[in-house]
Amino acid sequence: MNTEKDFSPLTPNIVRALNDKLYEKRKVAALEIEKLVREFVAQNNSTQIRHVIQILASEFALSQHPHSRKGGLIGLAACSIALGKDSGLYLKELIEPVLTCFNDSDSRLRYYACEALYNIVKVARGAVLPHFNLLFDGLSKLAADPDPNVKSGSELLDRLLKDIVTESNKFDLVAFVPLLRERIYSNNQYARQFIISWIHVLESVPDINLLDYLPEILDGLFQILGDNSKEIRKTCEVVLGEFLKEIKKTPSSVKFAEMANILVIHCQVADETKLTNDLIQLTAMTWMREFIQLAGRVMLPYSSGILTAVLPCLSYDDRKKNTKEAASACNHSLMKLVTPEDDEEEEEQKSESTGSPSREDGQPKTEADSNDMLNASQESVGFSNISFFTPASADRPQVTLDLDGIVQVLGRHLHDSSTGMMTRIAVLKWLYHLYIKTPRKMFRHTDSLFPMLLKTLSDESDEVILKDLEVLAEIASSPAGQTDQAGSCESTDGKLELKVPEGAKPGQQHSTGSKALDSSPSTPSMNSYFYKFMINLLKRLSLERKLLENRGAFIIRQLCLLLHAENIFHSMADILLKEEDLKFASTMVQTLNTILLTSAELFQLRNQLKDLRTQESCALFCCLYRSWCHNPVATVSLCFLTQNYKHAYDLIQKFGDLEVTVDFLMEVDKLVQLIESPIFTYLRLQLLDVENNPYLIKALYGLLMLLPQSQAFQLLSHRLRCVPNPELMRTVDESKYMDSKKQVASKCASHTQMDYNELLQHFDRVQSKHLEVRHQRSGRASDHPDRKLM
Secondary structure, three states, X not given: OOOOOOOXXXXXXXXXXXXXOOHHHHHHHHHHHHHXXXXXXXXXXXXXXHHHHHHHHHHHHOXXXXXXXXXXXXXXXXXXXXXXXXXXXXXXXXXXXXXXXXXXXXXXXXXXXXXXXXXXXXXXHHHXXXXXXXXXXXXHXXXXXXXXXXXXXXXXXXXXXXXXXXXXXOOOHHHHHHHHHHHOOOOXXXXXXXXXXXXXXXXHXXXXXXXXXXXXXXXXXXXXXXXXXXXXXXXXXXXXXXHHHHHHHOHHHOXXXXXXXXXXXXXXXXXXXXXXXXXXXXXXXXXXXXXXXXXXXXXXXXXXXXXXXXXXXXXXXXXXXXXXXXHHHHHHHHHHXXXXXXXXXXXXXXXXXXXXXXXOOOOOOOOOOOOOOOOXXXXXXXXXXXXXXXXXXXXXXXXXXXXXXXXXXXXXXXXXXXXXXXXXXXXXXXXXXXXXXXXXXXXXXXHHHHHHHHHXXXXXXXHHHHHHHHHHHHHHHOHHHOOOOOOXXXXXXXXXXXXXXXXXXXXXXXXXXXXXXXXXXXXXXXXXXXXHHHHHHHHHHHHOHHHHHHHHHHHXXXXXXXXXXXXXXXXXHHHHOOOOOHHHHHHHHHHHHHHHHHOHHHHHHHHHHHHOOXXXXXXXXXHHHHHHOOXXXXXXXXXXXXXXXXXXXXHHHHHHHOOOOHHHHHHHXXXXXXXXXXXXXXXXXXOOOOOOOHHHHHHHHHHHHHOOOOHHHHHHHHHHHOOOOOOOOOOOXXXXXXXXXXXXXXXXXXXXXXXXXHHXXXXXXXXXXXXXXXXXXXXXXXXXXXXXXX
């Protein structure tokens, strides 16, 4: 430094001492400066005061010489002490050169700078608040300083500054938040500790409403929550907990929508192996649960993003029990927010607000208006990588449900084979709920969802299948799904395709004037999707024989409960009537027949068929009979069920012309077992009335003659030996006997409404087809080069 330079009003002795390498001499110089400045204060000579500060800053604190910089720092601190309460007038000049020294490479100099600033702030107190951002910026750097002495000094300064902010009501939060938002993303552990401690302090000050600015720092808080330091994580947990308490107290002033996407992002775990991510996810999920419950329908535009985050958590195991429970609560609360008002068309909403007339037809325009066919061979539907975190209408004042986004998320999870069972169940519950609450809008997505719902029937979980069937049943029965077009399910993949048979569609076979071509005349509640569902279900069972064997009966029984047994059997019989795969048709008829005769769910339908007293029951019998002809034994059992004993006998007479195989005899064996079951109790009792049921006895004897000497043969033979002598069964009261004869005659009269000769001819035609197919198969087998006749 040039010692000949004029530093007045500083004396040469002061200048020399400030440049000295010894701290004691610099301290003496600082005391002289303090005395000098006090005199200027007494004289109210602000010009000289500023001149002294300017010399200390430019010539000393910002000097190239380290000892000079140290002298300048202690001199500036002395000026502040001398100024006292008036130091606020000169704070900018005092603080800036000190903060510059915070970046010095010499750790001792950084420590002196921290000490000097401490003295300046201690004197100025609340007057430093207008310069808070500068101080905070400098302190945030020192918080990560590698030198322990510097860190210790910065902590003292930090505590002082926090005390000042806490006791003051003039803190400029608006100016501070941008800096906080920038620094909160620091990855340095000490900087994070510094940041979170300040947020904790500011949040606890009653006069500072940091909650208004929470959307700007919430993401950063969740970043800090993932820090490796347990202490930092704990402090961050406390801070977030305090914010959540405040949100619960004053929900009306909370900006829920601005924070929804932040929570959605942090509810998803990118790296499940990192334990801190579990804490982040649990905390975010807890917040999400509270947001949905407090904000209600405000969260609806973000439903797709919320579901993207929540659904996978529902399949967590007990290791993440708390997260799973929070996710379940989120899912349940969000589902309750969807109401029938979300099914209103946008045009109708606009018309209500403008007074213009709404649509007259009341029916939604569906995506399938131009192509009303469902392709069951389409096993997957592509879902594009959309952003799930953008509300559908952020600038629209009216809260709207992002239904398209929700369906995409649900479809993606349903299609993904890695999705957990509980997640799949939740997806299906959502779909069912949406079809109940918003049927018109949901039917726009039915064509894309339908193949996935059919594929889900192959799921390993019975509970998943049950929920899946509920959704499919709702699709098939909802009035919103009714269309004017009846379609068959065409395919171009070369696989087997089931088609709606001409002349055998429900509503045409027995009633040519029916309006709904795709619904049974006795079940007008079914919509046009019902018949398509039956077609595609049978096709799936045809292509996946294991599904038919393992779950076929279970699926059909549940459908009988959901959609009424008559609907199911009537439609399936219609479709199977023209089935080209005769082996599948026979197997399917056998399955349906077993369900009809044994399942408790079919009790009402069995009673309906038992007497055939009405035209509807006779029509149903004829419908079932024509398809049941694919399986001769099933046809006989249907005649037994409907008490068509003469026709059963006529059919058994034709069995002599059929190819009797081991499988055929096994089916007869099973029929004998069924005759001994409670289902046919009435049939066994009718054996007492020998005179009025001769064909029943003949039919049973016919079965007996078909059987080899087996256990079933012995069982049926023993039963027939118990048939009483008709003369012994004659009652004394002849009038009762005549009444019985009249009842039988009346029953026969109702049966005469059906053309049994035509039914027998139909049976012959079907069996001829089966025989022809078997011969073709045996012919192909004999032509095989590896096969030889023995």
